[in-house]
Amino acid sequence: MARIWTEPYREQADSPFEYWKSDQQRQNATSLYPRYESRARTVAWPKWLDLVVPSRHALFLLLIFVLALASGCDMLNPNRQIMTRISTHLIAPSPDVERLLSGQRVEDTKVERFWHEGHSKQEGIDRVEQILRNPESLYPGRKDFLSAMAKQPAESVPANSYLRLLEESHVKCSNPIETTTFIKVRVTSGALDGHVGWVCEDDIFRTVVWP
Secondary structure, eight states, X not given: OOOOOOOOOOOSTTOTTTTOOXXXXXXXXXXXXXXXXXXXXXXXXXXXXXXXXXXXXXXXXXXXXXXXXXXXXXXTOGGGSEEESSOEEEEOOOHHHHHHHHHHHHHHHHHHGGGGSOOOHHHHHHHHHHHHHOHHHHSTTHHHHHHHHHTSOEEEEOTTOEEEEEEEEEEEOSOTTSOOXXXXXXXXXXXXXXXXXXXXXXXXXEXXXXX
């Protein structure tokens, strides 16, 4: 027998159970419909589900999992969790690219160390303003680095192409105030399926974002 919609038990005059004149009468009634004692309204809930699903949160997660399976498991498929938002340059991996990324990673790490040290709020604001006014003053050589990366051999990946994440460089690929970085990916759809290279996160979006 399914449980029915219930209201929380209250002693106010508008309570639907104000006709109960004693605790014993209330206990007798709530023993038949235990959800009368809940603090929130409840929907129909078959009793057998209490044995299968320990909570409604678990049921919600189970439904999400079933829907993921029904949709071809795209949510769980690493080949479908990144997509290009625009036509994207896929920079071919090479020793020169690795050298550029490793060198810039060292420089970025030096600058980013500021945010892990003890500074006042005003010092943080001043640092952000300085980055906005003149990024090169804190990230020397960044323009040369980005220019060199743009000159590396590359292919154009069409918009709405699926990618698979292979590696994260932790090297910023655009304005230093942003958090987007170069990532190494494999194309998993379209004419370039199977091609590997580096892209900027500015040009892609995650189809699934895990907490």
